[in-house]
Amino acid sequence: MSTYLRNNAWNNQGTFDNSDLLWYAKAVGALQSRALDDESSWWFFAAMHGEYIEESTFPGWGTIPGPPVVPVAPVPSASVQGKFWNQCQHQSWYFVPWHRGYLIALEGHLRKAVIDLGGPDDWALPYWNYLGGDGQYKIPPAFTQKNLPDGAANPLYVNARFGPKGDRNIYIEIPPISGDCQKNTLYTGSNSQTTRPGYGGPKSGFSHGGNVSGNLESNPHNKVHVQVGGQANDIWGLMSDPGIAALDPIFYLHHANIDRMWAAWNALGNSNPTDPNWLKGPTASGDRKFMMPMVDGTTWNFTPAEVDSLSKLDYTYEGLDTESEPLLADALTKRFTKLGINTDNLTIDAAMDKGETSELIGANEKALHLQSDGVKANVKLSKQPLKTVRNSLKSASISSIPDHIYLQIENVKGNIDANMLSVSVNDTYVDHVSLFGLRNASKADGHHGGEGLTFILNITDVFDDLHINDALDINELDVKIVPDNDIAASHDITIGRVSIYREQQGS
Numbered sequence: 001m002s003t004y005l006r007n008n009a010w011n012n013q014g015t016f017d018n019s020d021l022l023w024y025a026k027a028v029g030a031l032q033s034r035a036l037d038d039e040s041s042w043w044f045f046a047a048m049h050g051e052y053i054e055e056s057t058f059p060g061w062g063t064i065p066g067p068p069v070v071p072v073a074p075v076p077s078a079s080v081q082g083k084f085w086n087q088c089q090h091q092s093w094y095f096v097p098w099h100r101g102y103l104i105a106l107e108g109h110l111r112k113a114v115i116d117l118g119g120p121d122d123w124a125l126p127y128w129n130y131l132g133g134d135g136q137y138k139i140p141p142a143f144t145q146k147n148l149p150d151g152a153a154n155p156l157y158v159n160a161r162f163g164p165k166g167d168r169n170i171y172i173e174i175p176p177i178s179g180d181c182q183k184n185t186l187y188t189g190s191n192s193q194t195t196r197p198g199y200g201g202p203k204s205g206f207s208h209g210g211n212v213s214g215n216l217e218s219n220p221h222n223k224v225h226v227q228v229g230g231q232a233n234d235i236w237g238l239m240s241d242p243g244i245a246a247l248d249p250i251f252y253l254h255h256a257n258i259d260r261m262w263a264a265w266n267a268l269g270n271s272n273p274t275d276p277n278w279l280k281g282p283t284a285s286g287d288r289k290f291m292m293p294m295v296d297g298t299t300w301n302f303t304p305a306e307v308d309s310l311s312k313l314d315y316t317y318e319g320l321d322t323e324s325e326p327l328l329a330d331a332l333t334k335r336f337t338k339l340g341i342n343t344d345n346l347t348i349d350a351a352m353d354k355g356e357t358s359e360l361i362g363a364n365e366k367a368l369h370l371q372s373d374g375v376k377a378n379v380k381l382s383k384q385p386l387k388t389v390r391n392s393l394k395s396a397s398i399s400s401i402p403d404h405i406y407l408q409i410e411n412v413k414g415n416i417d418a419n420m421l422s423v424s425v426n427d428t429y430v431d432h433v434s435l436f437g438l439r440n441a442s443k444a445d446g447h448h449g450g451e452g453l454t455f456i457l458n459i460t461d462v463f464d465d466l467h468i469n470d471a472l473d474i475n476e477l478d479v480k481i482v483p484d485n486d487i488a489a490s491h492d493i494t495i496g497r498v499s500i501y502r503e504q505q506g507s
């Protein structure tokens, strides 16, 4: 039974005429007035996502240009920090359930603050549906004005928020940001690093970042983070980096939207994992627990199984049932039409993701340094796997779906997240990837030992085009990677390897 309704932040033009936003602002102010070591403070919650309190240079918390003025003391005990801080799950199949529990906990503290301030007792966190059309790609105006209607400072306004062009005009670009992930049919792909991560992310233990993001996490999640945060004059916006992101009040409206998309994806009939290692969380393998300080003073040690359906929880979303059903067979019908294959008896079942086995077709030879004008990787292709791809295309039918082809950009490392990379193959644009989480993932003492981020892009279309033009008997491909924002000399970014895989479509 849902008691609370999370509403669209753009109601009443996204201004303070929307009472959900006015009460949010006041409650954020109340939580910000509490001390860093208070488990119900704004700062404590931000540190639960991730923190750079001890760093003395930017993005150290003490160096962030306010507002807000971010405290670095008093810090809680080491055991409290070890229990609660630096907990956010990224590049992991725990990404959505962990953030769901995190929002529930914070929303409880905010609601109590709303009620204490004389507000409605059914207040709930609004969501920012940037992909919802009608100008919603812009940040709701309540977040960019310096004052509340009564003249007091607006706690939703933050200084370090620069936008996609670094000029404080805050919006997201569509494309490259899209809701295409909602068409996925698998939550998690293969366990292997060399295949797709699926909608919800790759199998993992407790993962504070590093490796491959799930498709919802890649786009829109990671892209929205770096476009809202942006960068200017060698510093970057709070939203651009997980160790400062949850200091920005827009963070939670972005995550409410990601949470809403997950619920909508389930409402379309897609299933969450039933693997006990997912249901029980990282505790199942003896790893760190998910712990939230709740408004009643208790600690909630939660598992994904407790939060994997809104029917188990006390809230729902306005507009959840208005999502239109993406036609599963659409992409395959389009592909087959292009390849000249009859689609008369194509079923939804045939369009379901079944890719299981993958094989390397080729990779470039050495690590690359990425500079402002980009880099080109020359990927040599092996004859035998390429022949298998050609044969799968030649013999394609609705009962024998040709191979899918994936491009991997592996072990990307660096010390600034606020960027997106534009990727093209043989001069054909493929997609953008977001570097959100790069800095954490590159630290040698991090959870994944500093192996960086890896990106997996579907380039099946490029190979289909080569096949149609009878040009698939090739020895190499050129992969061009160009950053959207310039890379300063102090922000070296490296790419470990660029590789191409085929994935056989089983039946």
Ligand SMILES: [Cu+2]
Pocket (backbone or CB within 6 Å): 221, 225, 245, 255
């Ligand atoms: Cu996030």
